[in-house]
Amino acid sequence: MSIIYLNGSYLSDGEARVSVNDRGFLFGDGVYEVTPAYRGTLFQMEGHLGRLRDGLAALRIDFDPSGLPAMHAELLERNGLTDEEVAYVYVQVTRGAAPRTHAFPKVPVAPTVYAFASRYARPAPDVWARGFDAVTVPDRRWGRVDIKSIALLPNVLAQQAAVDAGVMDAIFVRDGVAIEGAHSNFFAVFDGVVVTHPHSNLILPGITRDVVIELARGAGIPVELRPIFVEDLARADELFFTGTTTEVRPCVRVDGRPVGDGAVGPVSRALFDAFLETVGEAARAPIGAGSPTP
Ligand code: PDD
Numbered sequence: 001m002s003i004i005y006l007n008g009s010y011l012s013d014g015e016a017r018v019s020v021n022d023r024g025f026l027f028g029d030g031v032y033e034v035t036p037a038y039r040g041t042l043f044q045m046e047g048h049l050g051r052l053r054d055g056l057a058a059l060r061i062d063f064d065p066s067g068l069p070a071m072h073a074e075l076l077e078r079n080g081l082t083d084e085e086v087a088y089v090y091v092q093v094t095r096g097a098a099p100r101t102h103a104f105p106k107v108p109v110a111p112t113v114y115a116f117a118s119r120y121a122r123p124a125p126d127v128w129a130r131g132f133d134a135v136t137v138p139d140r141r142w143g144r145v146d147i148k149s150i151a152l153l154p155n156v157l158a159q160q161a162a163v164d165a166g167v168m169d170a171i172f173v174r175d176g177v178a179i180e181g182a183h184s185n186f187f188a189v190f191d192g193v194v195v196t197h198p199h200s201n202l203i204l205p206g207i208t209r210d211v212v213i214e215l216a217r218g219a220g221i222p223v224e225l226r227p228i229f230v231e232d233l234a235r236a237d238e239l240f241f242t243g244t245t246t247e248v249r250p251c252v253r254v255d256g257r258p259v260g261d262g263a264v265g266p267v268s269r270a271l272f273d274a275f276l277e278t279v280g281e282a283a284r285a286p287i288g289a290g291s292p293t294p
Contacts, residue, residue: 001013001014002079002116002117002118003075003078003079004016004075004114004116005071005074005075005091005113005114005115005116006018006112006113006114007110007112007114008113010074010075010078013116016114018112018114019097019112021097021098021099021100022094022096022097022112023094023095023096023097023098024092024094024095024112024150025094026100027151028149028151028152028153029094029095029151030059030061030092030093030094030095030111030112030149030150031055031056031059031092031093031147031148031149031150032090032093032149033048033049033051033052033090033091033092033148034048034088034089034244034245035048035072035088035089035091035244036086036087036088036120036244036245036279037072037076037081037084037086037087037088037089037117038085038086038279038280038283039082039083039084039085039283039284040073040076040077040081040082040083040087040283041282041283042069042072042073042076042089043279043282044207044211045069045072047207047210048207049065049066049068049069051148051205051207052065052068052091052093052148053065054147055147055148055149056093058144058147059095059147059149061093061094061095061111062108062111063093063111063113065093068091068115071091071115072089072091072115075089075117076089076117078117079117079118081117081118081119084119084120085122086119086120086279087117087118087119087120088117088118088120088244088245089115089116089117090115090117090118091113091114091115092112092113092114092115092150093111093113094111094112094114094150095109095112096109096110096111096112097109097112120245122247128249128250128264128272129264130252130264131250131251131252131253131262131263131264132167132168132169132249132250132251132252133165133166133167133168133169133251133252133253133254133256134162134167134168134169134170134181134239134241134251134253134254134255135161135162135167135169135170135171135254135255136170136172136173136178136230136254136255137157137158137161137162137170137171137172137173137182138172138173138174139154139172139173139174139179139202140154141154141155141172143201143202145180145201145202145203145204146199146200146201146202146203146204146205148204154172155182155183158170158172158182159182159183162182167253168249169181169182169184169246169249169251170182171186171254173230174202176229176230176231177197177228177230178197178229178230178233179197179202179203180197180203180206181241181243181246183243183245183246184208184241184242184243184245184246184249185197185203185204185208185209185241185242185243186228186239186240186241187209187212187239187240187241187242188228188232188233188236188239189236189237189238189239189265189267189268190232190235190236190237191237192222192237192267193221193222193223193224194213194216194221194222194223194224194267195224195226195228196209196213196223196225196228197225197226197227198225198226198227199225206242206243207244208242208244208246208247208248209242209243211242211275211278212242212248212271212275215271215274215275215278216267216271218274219270219271219274221270221271233254233257233259234257236259236260237259237260237265237267238259238260238264238265238267238268239251239254239259240268240271247272247275248268248271248272248275250264250265250268250269250272252264
C-alpha cells in the first residue's frame, strides 16, 4: 500500500476517491509531470515545474504549482523512498469535477491534484550494455504534443505495439521523420554528431533531453537540432532515448534491423556515464540546494 496525495491530503491509495465527474476521467482534460528523485533529491524540479506551468496556461487551468516541490518531498518521505537510488513522483492536475459539457464549466471548479511516488528500477548494467530494440509506429497524435497532456491514448497504443513486438520502445514516425519515443525523446548519432528533433509542437520538450544536450555540448560533442529521417536510420552509428523513466537508453535495433554494428556505441555510453555523474552530484547536494544544471 502506498501513500498518495489528493487535493491537499495524504491518503492510502486504497481510500483515495475521485469524482466520476472529474474532467480528467471524462475528457482527459488535464496535464501531468513525472519528476525523478535521486537518493531523495528531486532532479530538475524547476524545469518540470516550468513545463507544468506552460501546460496549465495552455489549457487555462487555474492552479499555482509552487507548492509542489514540498509535496513531492513529503510523498517521497512518507513512502520511504528517500534512500532509493532512483524514484519518481507523478503529479496530475485536471480541470476538476463538473457535469459533463465539452466547454469549460461555466462556474469554475477547483482543479483535482493527484500525485504518487514510486521506485524506478534502472536496467542492470549488463542488460543496459547489450542495448534495446524498438519498433516504429505511425505518429497519429494531435498537434500540441508539447503539452504534457494526460490524454495519452496514442502513446498507450504505441507502447503496446512495442510490448506486442517483444521490444522495449516505440518510435513515433510522422511524415518520414522519427519524432520521439512513446514516453521518451529520441536521438541519433551520425559521424560523431548528436542529432535530435528541434523544439516544436511535435515533440514533448523533455527535461532529460535538455540535460543530455548540455552534457554532450559540455563534453565537446556537437549537437544538431534537426529532424531525423527514418530513411537515415540505417546509416546512424547510434540511437538512444532519453526521459525521466528512461534516463539514457541505447537502441541497437529498429524494426529488427541493427543500428550501426548492432552494439551500444561510445557516445551513448559516454552520455549515460555523464548523466549518472550529474544525478549523483545532485543526490549529494544538500537538501534544498536544488538540482545543478550541468
Ligand atoms: N514521459 N516524450 C514523451 C512523449 C514523454 O511522455 C516523455 C516523458 C518524454 C521525456 O520527457 P522528460 O525527459 O521530461 O521525462 C518525451 C513520462 C516520463 C511519462 O509519461 O511517464
